[in-house]
Amino acid sequence: MVDPLTPVLTKRWTEPRSWTMETYERTGGYTALPKALKAHPDQLIQQCKDSGLRGRGGAGFPTGMKWGFIPQGDGKPHYLVINADEGEPGTCKDIPTMMADPHSLIEGVIITSYAIRANFAAIYVRGEVLHCIRRLNAAVREAYAKGYLGKDILGSGFDLDLVVHAGAGAYICGEETALLDSLEGRRGQPRLKPPFPATSGLYASPTVVNNVETIASVPFIVNGGADWFREMGRDRSPGPKIYSLSGHVTRPGQYEAPMGTTLRQLLDMAGGMKDGIPLKFWTPGGSSTPLFTAEHLDVPLDFEGAAEAGSMLGTTALQIFNETVSVPWAVMKWTEFYKHESCGKCTPCREGTYWLVQILQRMVAGNGTASDIDTLLDVCDNILGRSFCALGDGAVSPITSGIKYFKDEFLALCDQNSKVLAGANA
Amino acid sequence: MTQAAENTTFDQSSVDRAQAIIARYPQSRSALLPMLHLVQSVEGYVSQEGIRFCAGQLDLTEAEVSAVATFYTMYKRRPCGEHLVSVCTNTLCAALGGDDIYSTLKKHLGVGHEETAGEPGTPGSITLEHAECLAACDLGPVLQVNYEFYDNQTPEKALGLVKALQAGEKPAPTRGAPLTDFKQAELQLAGFFEGREADLDGPSAAPETLAGAQIAKERGWDAPAMPSNAEFPALPEKK
Numbered sequence: 074m075v076d077p078l079t080p081v082l083t084k085r086w087t088e089p090r091s092w093t094m095e096t097y098e099r100t101g102g103y104t105a106l107p108k109a110l111k112a113h114p115d116q117l118i119q120q121c122k123d124s125g126l127r128g129r130g131g132a133g134f135p136t137g138m139k140w141g142f143i144p145q146g147d148g149k150p151h152y153l154v155i156n157a158d159e160g161e162p163g164t165c166k167d168i169p170t171m172m173a174d175p176h177s178l179i180e181g182v183i184i185t186s187y188a189i190r191a192n193f194a195a196i197y198v199r200g201e202v203l204h205c206i207r208r209l210n211a212a213v214r215e216a217y218a219k220g221y222l223g224k225d226i227l228g229s230g231f232d233l234d235l236v237v238h239a240g241a242g243a244y245i246c247g248e249e250t251a252l253l254d255s256l257e258g259r260r261g262q263p264r265l266k267p268p269f270p271a272t273s274g275l276y277a278s279p280t281v282v283n284n285v286e287t288i289a290s291v292p293f294i295v296n297g298g299a300d301w302f303r304e305m306g307r308d309r310s311p312g313p314k315i316y317s318l319s320g321h322v323t324r325p326g327q328y329e330a331p332m333g334t335t336l337r338q339l340l341d342m343a344g345g346m347k348d349g350i351p352l353k354f355w356t357p358g359g360s361s362t363p364l365f366t367a368e369h370l371d372v373p374l375d376f377e378g379a380a381e382a383g384s385m386l387g388t389t390a391l392q393i394f395n396e397t398v399s400v401p402w403a404v405m406k407w408t409e410f411y412k413h414e415s416c417g418k419c420t421p422c423r424e425g426t427y428w429l430v431q432i433l434q435r436m437v438a439g440n441g442t443a444s445d446i447d448t449l450l451d452v453c454d455n456i457l458g459r460s461f462c463a464l465g466d467g468a469v470s471p472i473t474s475g476i477k478y479f480k481d482e483f484l485a486l487c488d489q490n491s492k493v494l495a496g497a498n499a
Numbered sequence: 500m501t502q503a504a505e506n507t508t509f510d511q512s513s514v515d516r517a518q519a520i521i522a523r524y525p526q527s528r529s530a531l532l533p534m535l536h537l538v539q540s541v542e543g544y545v546s547q548e549g550i551r552f553c554a555g556q557l558d559l560t561e562a563e564v565s566a567v568a569t570f571y572t573m574y575k576r577r578p579c580g581e582h583l584v585s586v587c588t589n590t591l592c593a594a595l596g597g598d599d600i601y602s603t604l605k606k607h608l609g610v611g612h613e614e615t616a617g618e619p620g621t622p623g624s625i626t627l628e629h630a631e632c633l634a635a636c637d638l639g640p641v642l643q644v645n646y647e648f649y650d651n652q653t654p655e656k657a658l659g660l661v662k663a664l665q666a667g668e669k670p671a672p673t674r675g676a677p678l679t680d681f682k683q684a685e686l687q688l689a690g691f692f693e694g695r696e697a698d699l700d701g702p703s704a705a706p707e708t709l710a711g712a713q714i715a716k717e718r719g720w721d722a723p724a725m726p727s728n729a730e731f732p733a734l735p736e737k738k
Contacts, residue, residue: 076720083712084722091703116731123732150525162589162632172674173703193525200536200573200688201585201633203646204675204701207687211699236523239688241532242572244631258531258557260570276526298729305722313722316711319636320591326637326710342714360590392591392636406590410631416570 086173094215097176105292117188123299125311130284142271157198161359163390167285175212181288244414263462306332310375320393333373350395358387361467363474405433411468422465425456441487540686580624597640603654645684647675
């Protein structure tokens with residue numbers, strides 16, 4: 074029986090000065106790298122496939138399969154890009170990972186680059202997290218000084234340069250092709266796919282884009298093996314996962330538990346709802362994943378479990394709201410966010426989020442009309458699935474799920490005014 | 500391209516730094532985002548002269564650089580204060596008090612979003628903005644000064660902090676390095692830490708961040724033990 078919490082990535086965080094090379098090596102760091110460099114790169118890809126590791130950035134794509142898509146012997150340079158542009162509302166796992174333990178990510182970067190035969194890698198980290206960027210840069214300097222980065226790493230003949238690249242405040246750059254455009258020094262706007270980054274990514278060369286938590290897991294998989302990793306979690310979603318609890322909960326924070334853990338179990342460890350005020354709604358994986366309610370406390374939070382219950386696992390950002398919070402207000406705030414962050418490339422998302430905000434602001438201000446709910450759903454229907462990337466899809470999630478579970482609250486905002494508009498008080 | 504242009508704002512040290520940024524990347528244009536941070540470290544915002552500087556260093560047109568500079572929230576098109584105060588007003592922080600914090604600061608400073616109280620660049624001047632999710636939700640409501648985190652804020656705490664900044668004090672962030680100013684923060688975002696390499700200290704993480712790891716420690720919970728000699732799978736056969 075596996076324990077309720079399985080600290081792997083978070084274990085080192087409690088060490089004093091955990092971000093330093095000295096602490097990392099004293100606690101078993103950089104022991105996977107020499108092993109990996111003695112293996113054949115294809116063995117590493119196979120091991121990652123066997124482990125069942127799936128992307129921790131939200132989409133859950135099998136990591137080993139992604140690495141395997143990189144064409145080998147094609148004569149082109151290959152690149153590894155780490156998506157550290159953490160910005161999905163509620164998501165707060167990658168920044169603490171890089172703050173407390175940047176070397177686990179760097180060791181993962183070196184091993185992954187060797188596996189996919191990349192000699193240049195970049196960590197694209199959002200710009201607003203200066204201290205995290207400082208520690209990443211310092212860790213990269215330490216890794217170069219130790220010979221873990223640079224030319225002929227540990228005498229293996231493998232070369233790798235790693236750059237820490239600070240973004241400049243754009244949620245859309247968390248979308249992998251927008252991130253690549255941004256890293257190329259352009260506006261961060263998504264590309265039409267195909268071609269996919271595996272064949273035409275950074276500088277039109279084969280590129281793997283992986284999330285921080287995904288790549289920080291790699292050294293542990295190399296040391297522990299695929300079977301060890303699979304001892305945690307469920308068959309199709311194996312491994313440990315950092316669940317981020319925030320909002321109206323007694324002890325918010327990061328809880329690393331086996332995939333498939335439920336909110337009921339997590340809340341129990343986190344001391345329950347704050348001040349005992351009952352749960353009203355929550356997001357399983359950020360604001361782009363459809364809302365859940367108290368009905369969903371026992372949904373196993375892994376890729377399959379969340380999807381079967383009508384939402385998505387996303388980034389396991391559990392934003393928890395109690396009975397004091399208005400759903401239409403929360404939905405309006407999120408919609409304002411999507412409107413601000415829409416990159417403007419695709420008309421349905423650019424124009425649709427603009428109109429959604431206006432309707433929701435009017436409703437929340439007490440000036441809703443009876444037709445507003447239908448108009449909201451109609452606009453959502455014209456955004457969903459009609460843009461290049463998932464931002465538009467994410468923007469409609471809070472609205473459609475909010476109306477699905479809390480329609481009465483939206484109606485209450487309309488009813489009081491439908492009378493006025495019917496001419497009753499004219 | 501490597502000579503200082505005939506302007507006075509960007510001297511030879513700016514050119515040297517711009518060239519150092521370019522050297523980090525396989526292709527020069529990738530240097531544009533960090534270079535715009537560098538421009539802000541000199542000017543406190545991105546002026547047309549800053550746009551021209553980047554265009555000159557990267558052999559791009561001014562239109563190409565402007566298109567990028569106007570896309571990203573962190574590039575400011577008007578001069579900023581000594582400090583930039585960013586209050587998260589995304590849903591979760593807002594529900595916990597972020598909206599109240601923002602309106603309190605707005606009232607105190609007498610300014611709105613991306614406006615500056617005081618003469619920009621002078622000591623104690625403050626640019627205020629509301630920010631989208633800052634990825635510190637377990638510590639909400641949060642605000643930042645020059646992109647350093649101040650966790651678990653209240654309107655009273657935030658007001659005290661801003662008054663201290665206006666009086667020339669530099670209260671320490673909850674998790675970051677000693678506070679400097681907006682321009683110094685931008686220099687570090689461009690990747691230059693000269694003389695400040697030691698600014699790494701502070702806690703590994705906020706106490707809240709460690710909630711799960713601490714409970715696991717107290718209760719003796721752990722991941723399954725790793726085998727002592729995990730083997731790699733056999734080399735897959737070439738198809």
